[in-house]
Amino acid sequence: MSITQYHVLDTYRALQLGEPDPPAPGAHDWQVIRELRDHRHFRAVLAGRPAHGRLRQALGRWLRLRPRSTC
Structure with a gap:
């Protein structure tokens, strides 16, 4: 069952038991x-x-440790 179907089933059970949705x-x-x-x-x-x-x-440490290319 999908999460929506579980929610509908739980809502139905709550209605039958007089509990909040x-x-x-x-x-x-x-x-x-x-x-x-x-x-x-x-x-x-x-x-x-x-x-x-x-x-x-x-990230700053990682970028500082990377060798820079000399292109």
Whole structure:
């Protein structure tokens, strides 16, 4: 079954049991992504690493270490 069919089935069951409708699929995706980002920042701080800008720093190190072509 697809995720939409599961949602319709869950909505039907909630209606039969008198419970509130479940949230639509994907309704809380951005909230989950923000919480995951916050958790990763928290873990970085606990480990003594910078919490912000780690990707940019890594790319900067990688670009500085690349040999430049002499064309």
